[in-house]
Amino acid sequence: MSQNKKLIDEIVEYIESSVREGLDEAIFIKEFRNKIEKYLGEKQQ
Amino acid sequence: MKAVLKLVNIGQREGEETWEFNSGVVTEIRGRTASGKSRILKSCALALSIPINSEEIRNTAISFGIAKADNAIFSPLLNYNKEKANIELHYDDVKKFIELNRDGSEKINIPGNQKFIYCSMLVENSKIQNYIDHGLSDFSWIVTEMSLAKDYESIEDIVGSYSDLITAKKEEIETKENNKKKFEGELKKNKTELEEVIKKIGQLEVNIEKELEKIESNTEMKKKRKEIIEEIKDKQRLNSDTEKKFLSLKKTVNDLDKKIKENKNTIEDETKNMDKLEQEKNDYMKIDMSKLNNEINQLHEENEKNFEKQKLLLPEISILENHEKKYEGILRELDKTKETKVICWVCGGKEIDRNDIENDLKSTQDELTPYRKNYRDLETQIEDNKEIINIKQKEKAKKANLPDVKKKIELLRSKLIELAEENSSKEEQKNKEDMEVKKFTKIIESRKKTINQLVEKRNELEKQIIDDTQINKTREETKKQNTKKGAIENQISNLELNIDDCKSIEILKQEFDLLKAKKIVQEFDEIFTTINSHLEKNIKEQREGAAHKFNKNIEKIIEELKLPKFEKIYLDIEDNNKLKIIRKGNPNPQAINSLSAGERVIVSSLLQISAKETYNPEIPFIVGDDIILKMDNERREIFYNYLKNIAKENDWFVILTRVTDEDLIKEEI
Numbered sequence: 001m002s003q004n005k006k007l008i009d010e011i012v013e014y015i016e017s018s019v020r021e022g023l024d025e026a027i028f029i030k031e032f033r034n035k036i037e038k039y040l041g042e043k044q045q
Numbered sequence: 046m047k048a049v050l051k052l053v054n055i056g057q058r059e060g061e062e063t064w065e066f067n068s069g070v071v072t073e074i075r076g077r078t079a080s081g082k083s084r085i086l087k088s089c090a091l092a093l094s095i096p097i098n099s100e101e102i103r104n105t106a107i108s109f110g111i112a113k114a115d116n117a118i119f120s121p122l123l124n125y126n127k128e129k130a131n132i133e134l135h136y137d138d139v140k141k142f143i144e145l146n147r148d149g150s151e152k153i154n155i156p157g158n159q160k161f162i163y164c165s166m167l168v169e170n171s172k173i174q175n176y177i178d179h180g181l182s183d184f185s186w187i188v189t190e191m192s193l194a195k196d197y198e199s200i201e202d203i204v205g206s207y208s209d210l211i212t213a214k215k216e217e218i219e220t221k222e223n224n225k226k227k228f229e230g231e232l233k234k235n236k237t238e239l240e241e242v243i244k245k246i247g248q249l250e251v252n253i254e255k256e257l258e259k260i261e262s263n264t265e266m267k268k269k270r271k272e273i274i275e276e277i278k279d280k281q282r283l284n285s286d287t288e289k290k291f292l293s294l295k296k297t298v299n300d301l302d303k304k305i306k307e308n309k310n311t312i313e314d315e316t317k318n319m320d321k322l323e324q325e326k327n328d329y330m331k332i333d334m335s336k337l338n339n340e341i342n343q344l345h346e347e348n349e350k351n352f353e354k355q356k357l358l359l360p361e362i363s364i365l366e367n368h369e370k371k372y373e374g375i376l377r378e379l380d381k382t383k384e385t386k387v388i389c390w391v392c393g394g395k396e397i398d399r400n401d402i403e404n405d406l407k408s409t410q411d412e413l414t415p416y417r418k419n420y421r422d423l424e425t426q427i428e429d430n431k432e433i434i435n436i437k438q439k440e441k442a443k444k445a446n447l448p449d450v451k452k453k454i455e456l457l458r459s460k461l462i463e464l465a466e467e468n469s470s471k472e473e474q475k476n477k478e479d480m481e482v483k484k485f486t487k488i489i490e491s492r493k494k495t496i497n498q499l500v501e502k503r504n505e506l507e508k509q510i511i512d513d514t515q516i517n518k519t520r521e522e523t524k525k526q527n528t529k530k531g532a533i534e535n536q537i538s539n540l541e542l543n544i545d546d547c548k549s550i551e552i553l554k555q556e557f558d559l560l561k562a563k564k565i566v567q568e569f570d571e572i573f574t575t576i577n578s579h580l581e582k583n584i585k586e587q588r589e590g591a592a593h594k595f596n597k598n599i600e601k602i603i604e605e606l607k608l609p610k611f612e613k614i615y616l617d618i619e620d621n622n623k624l625k626i627i628r629k630g631n632p633n634p635q636a637i638n639s640l641s642a643g644e645r646v647i648v649s650s651l652l653q654i655s656a657k658e659t660y661n662p663e664i665p666f667i668v669g670d671d672i673i674l675k676m677d678n679e680r681r682e683i684f685y686n687y688l689k690n691i692a693k694e695n696d697w698f699v700i701l702t703r704v705t706d707e708d709l710i711k712e713e714i
Contacts, residue, residue: 004568019196023200025199028199032207033553036553040553041555043565
């Protein structure tokens, strides 16, 4: 759950900064996927 | 402040041109139709808005002739004869530079704000104007597009796609779990079936072995059977020959027996004949010839005498018979006449009485009878004697036959001896043949017994001999079971593969076992739910905030413009941000399509300025292209005054175009 919380916080923070800085969808998609994949990678360990 | 717009090869104008504008005032660009007024506004808008990422805003920019359409080769602002065009906009400390190339490429030094297209361009075919013109009340798009809600919505879509992926994975996991259970059940069933089939095949193979052993012994038994059959045939053949001989012998015996019996009968008959002949011979031997001759002579003499006696009787008889004839003749004549008396026809004249005649006849006949009797007695005597003579003559003749009889007797005796001898020989032969018959009978019986025993033995063997087709059937069944086994093994292999496949799942190119994946999916479900809640909250806040701000600005503008007919114009947050127009004296919302043409221009301009003030205030430019065309003088004045106010109040550059009969000119008003 703490891991979840960490990811949620990370994503929310990223969303907010992306919106703040003017959302670039292409970059957001790429970065969002990276975060999910990284999380999955950690789960794979 | 001052803004300098430097254009090179923009629109129909080739070469460089420079336009300068002051903030805080309204600048009007006037000129004839197609004099190049709009391209100045469009260049300004392009410099302030690109890059345009939103598809909807881009489409609007394309419809304004600002942005390049997807199917166009180059920007609509590039002069047809030139390879490139430049736009430079300097204001405050901002220095924007855009290069438009013939190959469609664009170069920009500082990005603008795409919202400028929706909010800061007062044009006839703006999206706000179109909605109002078409009587559409749903303005939720403006609060979404113009606020950060749009970005949050975009992110919501991105997160949603992952959320959908996770939902799909969840379903996939569930399907795989169900399939795994199903496949495991099938696998268990197949394995049990396989065990049964293997067991069956094992049993069949044992059966084949047994049957093979039997077949091997079959060969022996078959050989033995053949031998027995041959032996039976031999015995039958032998018996057949023996029986032929037996029958022949039997026939011979029968013939002999018959012959013996015939001979016996002949002997018997001939013995009788011989006895007769012996008797005859004895009889002949007893005959006395001289005595016979005497007797014959005596009889002849006696007959001579009798003849003489007859002769003596004849005259008397003749006379009496004549009388008798005469009387009978008379009586016949009398019978004819039926008279009792007639005249004698002999003597003529003498009468004849019937009674007399009858009496005469009777006395004649009485007299004649003893004569006749004597005569006949003599006659009988003569005949009898003759008979005796004949007999005696015959006896005499027989005596003459005596030598013949003796000869016959001798012949018969010889014959009887011969027959007796023959019979004796035949009896002897018969006895001999009988012995042979008995011997053959015994042989035949013995052989028959042997044959029966052999047949029994053959039948017994035939019972023991197994039909070869049985093993073929078993082999066929084994083949069938092996095929079945192969099919089950394939099924098992497939099921195991399927089960393996069900054991893990791929999530974003990473493989997880089902249990882990289930947990991850659950976690992501929670993660995305939380993120979505955050996004939804932000979207709502953004929309509400944007709508609230928008409404507040509208209220301010209405107040500043002092529009006499409208009480309130606002986006109804409670009703999905629908535009509501309340006229003075009527609390009910006014239908948009009931607005007059002039009212529609006023309302849309009002909303446009509100959008500008609300969503795009950081860019100090408003551009308007022929927006006052449809306004009456009164409204035009009010609107112009308002624009002057906000230009002054915000220190904005307000640049408008207007069609006139003049050459292209710029003037602050």
